[in-house]
Amino acid sequence: MRAKKSTLVLSLILASLLFYIFVIDLPSELRKKEESKLIPWATEDISAIELRVDSKKLDARIVRLNKDSWKIVSPVETLADDFTITLIFSSIEDAKKDKVADSGDPKEYGLDKPEIVFELENKKGEKLTLLFGKENPITSERYLMVEGDKAIYLVSSYIYKQLSQDLYSLRKKDMIPENTLAVESFTLSYVRPSREYSFRRTENDIWEILSPVTIPVSQDKVTDILWDIVESKAEDIIDHPKDLKEYGLDSPQLIVKLKTKDGKEYEILYSWSEDGRSLWGMVKGGISVYKFGKYVPRTLRVRSIDDLLDKRPLRGSYYTLSSIVVEYPDGEKISLKEENGKWTGVENADKLARELCDVEADKAIYKGEIPSDAKLVFKVTAEDALKKVRVEYYEGIENGWVKDLDYPIVYKLDKPLEELLPSFIKK
Secondary structure, eight states, X not given: OHHHHHHHHHHHHHHHHHHIIIIIIHHHHHHHHHHHBSOSSOGGGEEEEEEEEGGGTEEEEEEEOSSSOEEEEESSOEEBOHHHHHHHHHHHTTOBOEEEESSOOGGGGXXXXXXXXXXXXXXXXXXXXXXXXXXXXXXXXXXXXXXXXXXXXXEOHHHHHHHOOOHHHHBOOSSSSOOGGGEEEEEEEETTTTEEEEEEEOTTSOEEEEESOOOOOOHHHHHHHHHHHHTOOOXXXXXXXXXXXXXXXXXXXXXXXEEETTSOEEEEEEEEOTTSSOEEEEETXXXXXXXXXXXXXXXXXXXXXXXXXXXXXXXXXXXXXXXXXXXXXXXXXXXEEEETTEEESSTTHHHHHHHHHTOOOSEEEETOOOOTTOEEEEEEEEEOSSOEEEEEEEEOSSSEEEEESSSSEEEEOSSOHHHHOHHHHHO
8 A cells, every 4th residue: 555655646746847847848948949030931931031231331122032032122123142042041041149137227238329220021011120239348248139129139240240241242243133054145245346145055065156157166265255144243233323524434335135945135335444444234224323343344245256266276176176187298097086085096196186186376366377388297177966177277377276177277386387286296
């Protein structure tokens, strides 16, 4: 009987302990954990944010377009920079706030005139406003209040840093909402002197030039031009400019017309600065002028068809070509073939293939001429999956030359053939 009483007592004690843990203590800990969260919602449930940064003179409202895209709707309507928004949300997603006091004088913590005001709105229309005050001199954390709550908190300085943005850093910095893979064709129209170059992407994802001539062009060069048109990030953006003349866009020097695979069309206006180091651009009908510097002005300045030519006579590389045949005036031939990543056919085939493929001209000249005193040394026929290239190599007095047999292109090399291709000269 006494044993049964002891078992009953122990059972009651265990039940009381379990009741305390699961009904009182655990929910209390969970509540504390939830209350310590900076943001009570999942970031994917946030539909809009407003960010006011006093030091950056920023007062912006940003709304979600879809899972990964955002749009600034005030003070200007433009797409937001997805990477910057991602950094902001990653900084607050699992952030915690540590309570300093249940109440206090906001002025003491710099919260009477907060340096940053960050308002979030979720899909249900609920709002949460965070006020960021002074820096804690010991921990470097930031004092914070939730609007409508008297409690004072501390949060990581990293959050404050990610929120301390200006309008430029928040916005998308390229002019059109496309990527290079979406572009089907584009045209460069220069005003002074007048010249035009039109390009089209083939089914094999190769860029071909349609005008002023149909001729093989450098895929790298065309890709670089398109990249700078579509993907370049502006270093400065002027909204609602008072006078386009200030940027030379009242009379643009370059007009780019671009068409995407899904039928969208854009017309982009460009003008160079007087020193030629900067380029001003805007989408026709747009509200913003974009300033580009560094490499973009140089890439987009195409002076002649020569600037678009591939400077590699074989228009391919050691890794893309599949066969190379070298034929000498006396009839002797060297045949090289790529098989399973290795060149075969003769002794040192790999070295010979690389030697030929590495030749790059100093100049590629449309409708150029081989000097009359240059002597033919050998002819090369090279193939890959899409094309066959036939060229002749000549030795001049001071440098080598190459003549394309299918197109009116001549290549001027910067060194004699005997220096660039010693194995083939000595055979």
